Amino acid sequence: MANNDDQFKKVISHAKEYGYVFQSSEIYDGLSAVYDYAQNGAELKKNIRDYWWKAMVQMHDNIVGIDAAIFMHPTTWKASGHVDAFNDPLIDNKDSKKRYRADVLIEDYCAKLEAKIDKEVAKAAKRFGDAFNKAEFVSTNGRVLGYQEKIDTILSRMAKSLENEDLADVKALIEELEIADPLSGSKNWTDVKQFNLMFGTKLGASADTAMDLYLRPETAQGIFVNFLNVQKTGRMKIPFGIAQTGKAFRNEIVARQFIFRMREFEQMEMQFFIKPGTQKEWFNYWKETRLKWHKSLGMGDDNYRFHDHEKLAHYADAATDIEFKFPFGFKELEGIHSRTDFDLKQHEEYSGKKLQYFDHEDNASYTPYVLETSIGLDRMFLAVFSNALVEEELDNNTTRTVLKLPAVLAPVKAAVFPLVKKDGLPEVAKQIVDDLKWDFNVFYDEKDAVGKRYRRQDANGTPFCITVDHDTLEDNSVTIRHRDTMEQKRVKIDDLRDIIKKEVDVKHWLQKMK
Secondary structure, three states: OOOHHHHHHHHHHHHHHOEEEEEEEHHHOOOOOOEEEEEEHHHHHHHHHHHHHHHHHHHHOOOOOOOOOOOOHHHHHOOOOHHHHHHEEEEEOOOOEEEHHHHHHHHHHHHHOOEEEEEEEEHHHHHHHOOOHHHHHHHHHHHHHHHHHHHHHHHHHHHHHHHHOOOOHHHHHHHHHOOOOOOOOOOOOOOOOEOOOOEHHHHOOOOOOEEEEEOOOOHHHHHHHHHHHHHHOOOOOOOOOEEEEEEEEOOOOOOHHHHOOOEEEEEEEEEEEEEOOHHHHHHHHHHHHHHHHOOOOOOOOOHHEEEOOOOOOOOOOOEEEEEEEEOOHHHHHHHEEEEEEEHHHHHHEEEEEEOEEEEOOOOEEEEEEEEEEEHHHHHHHHHHHHHEEEEEEOOOOOOOEEEEEOOOOOOEEEEEEEEOOOOOOHHHHHHHHHHHHOOOOEOOOOOOOHHHHHHHHHHHHEEEEEEEEEHHHHHOEEEEEEOOOOOEEEHHHHHHHHHHHHOOOHHHHHHHHO
């Protein structure tokens, strides 16, 4: 595990050093689990959001996007169940006075068992070399099977206890597994209690007349309450989807792992409205479609897996997570949920308004079922960023730090350098920048030796470096260097736009989903 911890520390420090993520209000010692996206981070985040939006909205003629307000009528949250049931099971350590999520303590215990399985697999792979069959080893090795059985038993007991609200058993499980406070090593725990995660606020000028409001803990409800408005104004026929991206807020007690779990975060959600009875086929369709979207970025197919939920929300009839291998193990990146007609029926009941769809083909009205895909934009950012950061050993016994971001997402697409700061080279380089910036985010740099400038752009994730030299003045050609291969080529200035476009174009990347 230490190796992974080191890798994660490198991710966090690299994100700060290269202007991707800063601690919020850092000059005042920061605010726990709140982060600011810096100049490069804001670009990467925007590019991920656009990549999702294009695939989800632009490429589907039956999905539209909205942007609902963060503030909603408080009854919304009563209807959705958040007022009564949006809780986390918390436990305090009596000695360290630290508070933890009980389920996270148990999941972390299981993650350590998973790390032991990985160790066994790595040892066997080394021993058997090319003849190693991972699937066979995992399904037959006694030690691995033992660990896996233990993990399954623990997680299924926890799921059952949480479902039955048997918090005493959750505490008993923590004690039986002898889980200690990660900070102090103490095993002196309080009882487990439920804690509501919504942030409360007030609407109104005076304290007497102010209305109690909440900051939204998810973006989905803004879609549900607008279902009929969108359907009628867009003349949408079922099946159709409504997508949105935006901020959500949760008063997480155990906010940690950098931007993986924050108090203020951004979601990218799509609610797909379908005919009751078709949910199974749509669930499978969206599972496959969403996994293809992730894989189109080329971040390694082995880094993804589906995790079907043991514990289903009372309104769901199927739920799965797409998990990604972060530096701290496989964790949820996106959820795909079959929500039945729960949401629309609840809002119908609490608002007294009909939220039904009239199906002209069947000549009948019904409450649509909903299939949801929900991904955390900040988690996606962390997945992309942590996966991209590598240290490479080069032939000349040096190392380079390179951020191998998918070119379509990279904040800066090309950096342009004059070889020296004289002889008219900066003027030509700046002209190239002025020409390219209509199509791409480009960067001009004339400081330090060219080799140093290359290294800076490698670490920043820039796919192309373009160098203007004395020959350029004669033949209108420049040297273009690829970040990943470090290969250099002479090309005509007039060809630069097409060369860059070919690599960074959304179409080139999204077509891999087909």
